[in-house]
């Protein structure tokens with residue numbers, strides 16, 4: 001049975017819109033990530049999953065260890081549900097959540113918060129002041145892993161941490177060591193320009209060559225600098241982990257001796273933006289179905305909803321991909337609509353009222369902000385329906 005027939009069959013009793021997760025596809029994607037990680041553990045990026053039961057399934061698989069969470073309230077919630085070893089990989093300015101963390105010795109043992117400046121340390125200390133007996137807080141130092149060339153005139157990578165050189169990292173590590181109640185346990189350096197930028201963009205040969213050159217140079221530079229940063233920081237702290245990478249860079253990141261683990265999540269769902277890499281291929285695992293509701297012209301069908309663009313620099317690449325049946329495309333003036341989405345193309349002619357069109361999101365976990373549940377598909381059956389974060393009433397961003 002082809003995938004479209006299989007998904008239609010599995011979900012015949014459901015009314016779209018709804019979202020599914022193809023478990024066999026996710027398992028295959030997980031196995032490939034683990035193979036690429038070459039024995040180093042993968043910390044699962046919860047932003048790319050956003051469903052507690054799915055996170056549990058991932059962590060039950062060999063090769064995955066720990067959670068990379070995106071907010072402290074999320075981490076506290078996960079810890080309250082028994083998750084352990086949770087790194088909040090983005091700084092927090094949530095005073096209440098910091099106070100709650102300091103007041104909860106068990107959560108404070110499981111959660112690590114990320115800092116990149118003395119201002120963060122001051123903020124944390126201020127937030128937890130006067131909270132009565134307080135637990136020691138575990139900190140992770142975020143280091144800029146971007147690529148800089150031409151004397152600083154060219155930069156690729158996410159603008160995250162101001163800490164870039166070993167001396168700066170050592171200074172902050174020394175500052176943390178001086179402050180009672182704070183303990184530096186980890187280091188994080190995310191090379192977005194390799195992990196999150198496809199090196200095989202379609203139909204753009206010159207751009208692809210430029211990306212590959214930039215990524216090769218960046219990887220070479222990082223091997224040296226990340227190693228030096230880690231050595232410098234180790235003079236002031238016993239690091240439990242050094243995290244780097246993401247779905248697009250796993251096999252490159254783990255080559256570095258200084259790196260003890262990789263962070264990754266998107267590769268499990270394999271959304272559209274991850275189709276453009278030479279290093280790996282994945283199977284689309286998370287899909288959503290929208291119903292055909294009208295036919296404005298013989299060659300056009302309109303589906304309900306669909307306007308679920310992904311975050312990032314806006315453009316067509318952020319739109320969901322009409323996936324099955326193959327050969328559908330957006331009307332250029334309308335794109336993916338707020339309430340309805342016209343779809344053009346040969347395949348539209350064979351669709352009838354109530355038929356499903358299956359879409360892939362451009363990114364992974366953001367899909368779960370649109371749907372309460374994921375229907376888990378095994379073969380041609382839905383075997384379980386699990387809530388997303390949204391389905392549990394949790395919107396952390």
Ligand SMILES: Cc1ncc(COP(=O)(O)O)c(C=O)c1O
Pocket residue numbers: 045048068089188190195244245246247248263264265266267364
């Ligand atoms: C700190 C960090 N690590 C890793 C990743 C990669 O995550 P994924 O593999 O889910 O794309 C990201 C993504 O933005 C990130 O911010």
